Amino acid sequence: EKTNTNFFNKLGKAMVGRSKVDEEVLDELENVLVSSDVGVDTTVKIIDAIEKRVARDLYLNATELDKILKEEIARLLNATQPDTAQGYDLPKVNGPYVILVVGVNGVGKTTTIGKLAAQFKKSGKKVILGAADTFRAAAVDQLKLWGERTGVPVVSHGMNTDPASVAFDAVKQGVEQGADVILIDTAGRLHNKVNLMNELAKIKRVMQKYIPEAPHEVMLVLDGSTGQNAMIQAKEFMRVTEVNALAITKLDGTAKGGVVIGISDQLSIPVKYIGVGEKVDDLQVFNKYEFVDSLFKKN
Amino acid sequence: MFDSLSTKLDYAIKSLKGEGKITEINVATTVKEIRRALVDADVNYKVAKSVTDKIKDEALGQDVLIAVKPGQLMVKIVADELTNLMGGTKVDINLTGEPAVVLVAGLQGSGKTTFSGKLGYLLKKQNRNVLLVACDIYRPAAIDQLKVLGEQAGVEVYAEPENRNAVEIARNAIAYAKEQRKKVVIVDTAGRLAIDEQMMREIAEVKKAIQPTETLFVVDSMTGQDAVNTAKAFNERLNFDGVVLTKLDGDSRGGAALSIRTVVEKPIKYIGTGEKLDAIDVFHPDRMAQRILGMGDVISLVERA
Ligand SMILES: Nc1nc2c(ncn2[C@@H]2O[C@H](COP(=O)(O)OP(=O)(O)OP(=O)(O)O)[C@@H](O)[C@H]2O)c(=O)[nH]1
Ligand SMILES: Nc1nc2c(ncn2[C@@H]2O[C@H](COP(=O)(O)OP(=O)(O)OP(=O)(O)O)[C@@H](O)[C@H]2O)c(=O)[nH]1
Ligand SMILES: [Mg+2]
Ligand SMILES: [Mg+2]
Secondary structure, three states, X not given: OOEOHHHHHHHHHHHOOOOOOOHHHHHHHHHHXXXXXXXXXXXXXXXXXXXXXXXXXXXXXXXXXXHHHHHHHHHHOOOOOXXXXXXXXXXXXXXXXXXXXXXXXXXXXXXXXXXXXXXXXXXXXXXXXXXXXXXXXXXXXXXXXXXXXXXXXXXXXXXXOOHHHHHHHHHHHHHHOOOOEEEEEEOOOXXXXXXXXXXXXXXXXXXXXXXXXXXXXXXXXXEOOEOXXXXXXXXXXXXXXXXXXXXXXXXXXXXXXXXXXHXXXXXXXXXXXXXXXXXXXXXXXXXXXXXXXXXXXXX | OHHHHHHHHHHHHHHHHHHOOOOHHHHHHHHHHHHHHHHHOOOOHHXXXXXXXXXXXXXXXXXXXXXXXXXXXXXXXXXXXXXHHOOXXXXXXXXXXXXXXXXXXXXXXXXXXXXXXXXXXXXXXXXXXXXXXXXXXXXXXXXXXXXXXXXHHOOEEEOOOOOOOHHHHHHHHHHHHHHOOOOEEEEEOOOOOOOOHHHHHHHHHHHHHHOOOEEEEEEEOOEOOXXXXXXXXXXXXXXXXXXXXXXXXXXXXOHHHHHHHHHHOOOEEEEEOOOOOOOEEOOOHHHHHHHHHOOOOHHHHHHHO
């Protein structure tokens, strides 16, 4: 991988021994961040922080500057919340740990569930999947294939059935069969569709009849190539389902997923996983330092 | 956003007036505000820069500075410019050939399969004999998905579930279509990343094998800055004829449309506005321009001012 060292050299040279950052350098930094989908507001926030540090610390060389810049960005990325799963370990809860997976259309919900099922199973857990996307063509078949691929049972009522009752049944069967973790797949929905968003709230309510604390985790899946709309997605899904974990997919492409910095900063939702391909093993636990590094890597 | 942008511009321009003389420097703030608004709408930052550079000259020529509501006038100038850039003349899909062949390509999850179903349904309603072809041999249940959509649309679907060679399936499908005297063949392909050399080679080979009359690049309207890289890379390999912009029923600003249009200079031929088969429409450059700027009816606003 080619690190964008050029950028840091230029940045560093322009700043050594100064108490103010060159306009040109700041413009360049703005370009790097903005072209990674960081967004104007968050970019301005980062640049302000850098300017303050430079004014205070002076005499920056390229290495120091590199470090400070990464620190400032990483600071905006929220740490993992202690009450949700760390990596592929799950916190102890009463009965199975229930994860409801939500997001707009085509972001990678079903695929991420397949990958997570494999990881949880590998770490010795009993996993059950719930096929609550009963709307999109062949969605149930798709999840069932992931179930076969990973050797994990799938609870389904078929297409065009009530998603809430599938979720209820998955939770019930999970309890009865002593599962450690239940992953519920839902249909993709755009956050501005009120009915569909209310349906999510209903899925949640119905599950809670069986396990009052469920879902323990609501995971919002974001497509890494999405631009500023991801921020609105996060806000709207947060409103109806109290999202407490993020997964960012498709980071194996050239998109950087920078919008997540602002989301994590403003909404305090930690990023837990990243998707880096279509295969079962193409999932990684999020590492904020690696993520920040990747922003400054040339494609 | 329109309100906030025009207010910001009002403010920026008013502070210019006091200085009496219009120089490069005092216009800079105004231009920067516009550029940021575009970037926030997911217009690629380089595209945003070239657009605002152009607008700067235009605006200065138009005495924006003495207008009562300079911000609004400025936004209108921007909207007009964006409309222009997005292509004034409408370009229709090319359905010549016996049969006409439409190749559908794009990134993962952009909406290719759904669009294939929608286009099949649209053409079928125009009494054309259509064949849908399932060339996605990778995604779990991709063939089933297309079959369900084909059934809903009342369009036959050609698939070879055991065949692991997309090029072969595509070629066989064309032969079958000729035999069956189909008028249009729509080929759905697997999602792929532009940097996935093996997959890009596959789609280039599919194209070569079936010689489509129309190759369409399907892109999610929520895409951010990377849209230009992807569109460029697909265009280099496929020299596509048009773009399909999906998921416009959401509330994304859709700046990617402008970026793609200016960078690859290919027309946007269809838009997707929902998950159902009839949620397909033709593209309106002026509406897209206003959407990117987040404005309602700017013209009347300006006239009232
Ligand atoms: N390259 C890449 N592709 C991915 C990744 N995650 C998912 N995909 C692909 O993205 C496409 C959509 O994935 P799905 O899992 O079906 O997405 P979804 O959110 O369940 O979609 P809907 O249920 O239709 O809303 C598929 O082609 C996946 O193979 C990833 O991390 N990288
Ligand atoms: N709201 C909305 N959803 C859409 C639109 N077009 C497609 N979708 C949804 O987006 C998701 C992905 O669509 P697909 O047609 O499976 O996308 P694809 O490009 O074939 O995906 P892969 O084959 O996995 O690469 C599905 O949930 C579709 O229902 C649209 O215009 N509006
Ligand atoms: Mg799904
Ligand atoms: Mg598809």
